[in-house]
Amino acid sequence: MTDAIDPSAPITGSFGSIFRQIRVPPDVVPEMAEKIDWNLFGRRVIIDPLQGMIAWMTPSAAHESCAAAADKVAERAGELTELRIKALRSTRWKQRPGDPGNTGMEPDACFYVGTTAEGWREARERGRAAARDFETRTPPDLVVEIEWTQIDRDKSRRYAELGTREMWRVERQGEGVAVEILDLQAEGGPDTAKGGSLLFPGLDAQSLGRLLDLAERTRFRDMEEQLAELLSP
Numbered sequence: 001m002t003d004a005i006d007p008s009a010p011i012t013g014s015f016g017s018i019f020r021q022i023r024v025p026p027d028v029v030p031e032m033a034e035k036i037d038w039n040l041f042g043r044r045v046i047i048d049p050l051q052g053m054i055a056w057m058t059p060s061a062a063h064e065s066c067a068a069a070a071d072k073v074a075e076r077a078g079e080l081t082e083l084r085i086k087a088l089r090s091t092r093w094k095q096r097p098g099d100p101g102n103t104g105m106e107p108d109a110c111f112y113v114g115t116t117a118e119g120w121r122e123a124r125e126r127g128r129a130a131a132r133d134f135e136t137r138t139p140p141d142l143v144v145e146i147e148w149t150q151i152d153r154d155k156s157r158r159y160a161e162l163g164t165r166e167m168w169r170v171e172r173q174g175e176g177v178a179v180e181i182l183d184l185q186a187e188g189g190p191d192t193a194k195g196g197s198l199l200f201p202g203l204d205a206q207s208l209g210r211l212l213d214l215a216e217r218t219r220f221r222d223m224e225e226q227l228a229e230l231l232s233p
Contacts, residue, residue: 019056022053026052029054041056044108065216067108072223074087083114083200087110088110091107107145110142111141144167144170145168160184166183176209179206
């Protein structure tokens with residue numbers, strides 16, 4: 001099995017995280033997924049049994065701080081718009097029913113928003129097993145991917161195939177943060193959401209970058225004031 005591995009050189013992202021990827025024959029992926037804990041090598045693992053691809057990363061402190069900031073912004077946006085939000089962080093989502101165990105996609109942060117968050121809450125009231133079943137059947141509405149490399153070029157398509165509606169793609173830009181908001185279900189495939197967030201109307205990419213930067217610097221009062229102004233009726 002070792003001879004099948006074709007390692008690529010590590011890649012450093014804009015936040016300083018290290019990304020790695022290997023390609024293997026697709027037929028060995030189920031065994032590798034079952035017998036190897038890839039989270040021992042890094043975090044945010046993608047195991048694709050169709051393409052024979054395994055990718056993972058070692059996140060920097062700045063990367064994790066930005067992921068926590070995304071939680072703050074999304075949860076506060078839900079409060080201001082009276083939408084229930086369920087944060088699911090780096091839950092691994094299977095691409096296809098019947099895929100081997102331990103395979104799928106791990107975003108840096110992800111969320112149920114609105115009716116799906118309500119559905120999760122109702123399932124959780126019935127017990128943890130019901131919540132797990134809901135998660136198996138229901139993709140996140142919003143995913144956040146922090147740092148973007150050539151390894152990640154197919155991520156938006158994969159999340160679109162899951163049924164996810166929106167992606168926030170975040171990069172470090174100097175001392176600040178740059179964001180692209182993607183409409184994953186756009187006609188013709190994932191594309192930049194021209195009018196800003198579909199889930200939180202009024203929130204555009206430039207403003208979202210400022211909000212994430214404020215939250216990452218723990219300037220929560222400023223973040224909340226700006227977010228309230230953007231999302232006010």
